[in-house]
Amino acid sequence: MSDAVSDTEPHAAFSQHDHAHCVATTLQQAERVATERGLRLTPVRRRVLEILLERHSAMGAYDVLERLAEEGFGHQPPVAYRALDFLVANGLAHRIRRINAFIACDHPGEAHHAAFLVCETCNGVAEIPADGLRAMLEAGARSTGFAIGRATIEAAGQCPECRARAEQGTDNEAQE
Amino acid sequence: MSDAVSDTEPHAAFSQHDHAHCVATTLQQAERVATERGLRLTPVRRRVLEILLERHSAMGAYDVLERLAEEGFGHQPPVAYRALDFLVANGLAHRIRRINAFIACDHPGEAHHAAFLVCETCNGVAEIPADGLRAMLEAGARSTGFAIGRATIEAAGQCPECRARAEQGTDNEAQE
DNA sequence: TATTGACTTGTGATAACATAACACATATCT
């Protein structure tokens, strides 16, 4: 049987890799960005970024808050939301609206538009480049006179690993 | 300088038009779709669709619920959510995640992918064709082996009318 | 006709997500 997946290059979010390297380089980039722009990457903010960086999936604000509380930071929602909002506002994290969650940015500091692939099975989230998508969206909007500020581009589906796993199980999956 | 907006073709959501015509034709289409597919467009469901069709902007579930309650339907959130979920599942309405709201579909029954332009000033929402965007997104996903189910493409910004209004005000709005 | 089974609508309760308002602390600048 031919494997439809085998000839692709899976995103780091959906495959085994040296994640410590992801964390180190991204955190380093984030720190450089903060310095360059005079942002105050305070203890809470930095810790939230580190927590998000632990996995290639998105975390809800309350999950982040729980971690913060355990570690001696505040126990109330605004503590998490403020740090998360700071990170998002400064391009160090992204908000995934489909699942009300947040994820660390893969390329902080580099001007880019991103789209997100959200696996409905394992909850992994991959950030993929979306400059072309953004340009196309912008073109569509311009023809109606609409001026785009920010865009949200998200896809829900199944990542290659979960897809392969599903192939083994022979059940028919019902669609939504 | 020429007016950057004047030569565009504004979307119905952002300009004066015969809205009764919008409502009539869309509702008619929706009814045809329901009949063809054996869907039960019950009183609540139909009423919710009519309520959404009243304006070219999105409504929150609780706003819909309030209307339903006034009109003798149930008073509890599931009443609204179930009807809305039914409409979304069957392509008669769309969910706008950026603002946690719902809007009637412009072209029920016609297979299409849509993107949405959400005006942050007047809360108008325009549905625009997104088959090209979807194809591009799909291409990006495929290169990572990801299989897309549903996609969310939304832009927040300013509609042509609000943009024009803002231009007039810029001289006066220098001070707060 | 009466039974059945799938589906729909309603309810109360609760979960999950997000912000308002205010007090106090800490950094920055003069």
Place this chain on the structure above:
DNA sequence: AGATATGTGTTATGTTATCACAAGTCAATA
């Protein structure tokens, strides 16, 4: 030090969404 802006923590509340269960509707069929 004093003035100003920013950040952190708190309590309280607002907003969005789902769960679990009872009762009603409807159509096929025994």
